[in-house]
Amino acid sequence: MTSVPEPINWKRNLYIAWLGCFLTGAAFSLIMPFLPLYVELLGVTDARELNIWSGAVFSITFLFSAIASPFWGALADRRGRKLMLLRSALGMAIVMALMGMAQNVWQFLVLRALLGLLGGFVPNANALIATQVPRNKSGWALGTLSTGAVSGALIGPLIGGLLADRYGLRLVFFITALVLFICFVTTLVYVEERFTPVLKKDMLSGRQVFASLKKPRLVLSLFVTTMIIQVATGSIAPILTLYVRELAGNIQNLAFVSGMIAAVPGVAALISAPRLGRLGDRIGPERILIAMLGLSIVLLIPMAFVQSPWQLGILRFLLGATDGALLPAVQTLLIYNCTNQVAGRIFSYNQSFRDVGNVSGPLIGAVVSASYGYRAVFCVTALVVLANVVYSWWSLQYGAARIRLPGE
Structure with missing residues (x-):
């Protein structure tokens, strides 16, 4: 007689996903207060060029995220959402650490683009929770989950500004990488997903x-x-x-x-x-x-x-x-x-x-x-x-x- 597996503890997954969204929200916003200052540190001193480069390094992350999101979404439907959470958290942690070692603004721009390509923790967390939570609790669950990234984004600039003033700009990137790595570990250990991989030939096309x-x-x-x-x-x-x-x-x-x-x-x-x-x-x-x-x-x-x-x-x-x-x-x-x-x-x-x-x-x-x-x-x-x-x-x-x- 085969035993029936226990149902997934979606509430625990919700709280761990909330923590992950909080940590990623904080990690992204930690560096926002001094982004133009870091561009200046990398050698851009002309006022006009500084404005242009600051806008470019800020926007390019969202631009490449928009391009990459459908690809990661398709992979999530094939391989599972937890895997995408792990991929995103670890990938962003590595990129953040590399940003702290950037030697010129072009390297920084490329890394900001790479950050957009490797991102996607929050939408995959939403997809994971949305597919596990009872439908009559979806509004509450997704509303609660949304407060994670918002909380992180609120507290991140305050902490980032304090750390930058006390320890310098570059160290904040390494601290951010550590925060994202903690996010990776908590997701790996505590998030549960039962997902049967789908063969590529069985995947639906976009149409x-x-x-x-x-x-x-x-x-x-x-x-x-x-x-x-x-x-x-x-x-x-x-x-x-x-x-x-x-x-x-x-x-x-x-x-x-x-x-x-x-x-x-x-x-x-x-x-x-x-x-x-x-x-x-x-x-x-x-x-x-x-x-x-x-x-x-x-x-x-x-x-x-x-x-x-x-x-x-x-x-x-x-x-x-x-x-x-x-x-x-x-x-x-x-x-x-x-x-x-x-x-x-x-x-x-x-x-x-x-x-x-x-x-x-x-x-x-x-x-x-x-x-x-x-x-x-x-x-x-x-x-x-x-x-x-x-x-x-x-x-x-x-x-x-x-x-x-x-x-x-």
């Missing part, structure tokens, strides 16, 4: 993946929504400090005030994501998605008319609360509309759209602010989100009035 979906247009609209969410977040990033200076004048603690205003959306997202995810499990993630997109428009427009930094900070805190629900709602809808067989690739495609948003958002913000001023950025961003609300509402109406769970 067959979309043909297997019951509502491919809805899934595509969710990809676009992910991109727009990142565009809306990133468009404000390049001008935030300058906008705060315009509102407050040349105050002595400009960097601190700007940093606080930059951080408050993340704090709000930490609070709201699990709660709104649980609410989405009850009333439907599609309702949460449309409501929070609409509310974000209502919050973006007044930002163009604020008269003080504290007014901007309050609005950004409220905006962060809406943002905390958006990506988990999208991810929940994605897992409702695809099979476990293709979940890795669906989440990797979604990551590619997210990376495109990460690249294009700051560019849009910079162009609009240069042509029409800082306040115009918020109005243009609100218009982009409004167009997406209409598109998402139409897609959800076309795809399904209500997503049905198994057993309903």
Whole structure:
């Protein structure tokens, strides 16, 4: 008589994946406060060239991540998601260590591109948890998981700045590599996945993946929504400090005030994501998605008319609360509309759209602010989100009035 294997402890996997997302989020953001300073250390001293190189080394990681994500997603569907988590954590640890030994800016640029190619811990963690968690708890689980990367991204710059001031820039890269290696070890030891490898000849092609979906247009609209969410977040990033200076004048603690205003959306997202995810499990993630997109428009427009930094900070805190629900709602809808067989690739495609948003958002913000001023950025961003609300509402109406769970 064959014994039935015990079910996978998906809650333990969720908590370990949360820790991994936290560590990778912290590792990536540790070096953000001094990225231009490191470029300068590598020999770029001209002010104009420094701006160009800083933008290039920042953006190239997202660009190459967008290119590589579908490949890693296909491999995850063939070989398993845990293997992709291990590959990502170990690969990024090695690249980070090499960054600390870079001798010129070209080496650094290539390594930043390689970091994008080898990344993908967070989308694979989402795919792993989404395929193991009971469907009626998907919103809560993915909302909780999203707080890991957000928490790491919030605390990383603070720790990175302190370490860089005390121990120098290069050492931070080696500390970051150690953090990622710890992520690799905890994933190796504690994450459980029962996965039967799929032969390459049995894998679905990209066209067959979309043909297997019951509502491919809805899934595509969710990809676009992910991109727009990142565009809306990133468009404000390049001008935030300058906008705060315009509102407050040349105050002595400009960097601190700007940093606080930059951080408050993340704090709000930490609070709201699990709660709104649980609410989405009850009333439907599609309702949460449309409501929070609409509310974000209502919050973006007044930002163009604020008269003080504290007014901007309050609005950004409220905006962060809406943002905390958006990506988990999208991810929940994605897992409702695809099979476990293709979940890795669906989440990797979604990551590619997210990376495109990460690249294009700051560019849009910079162009609009240069042509029409800082306040115009918020109005243009609100218009982009409004167009997406209409598109998402139409897609959800076309795809399904209500997503049905198994057993309903």
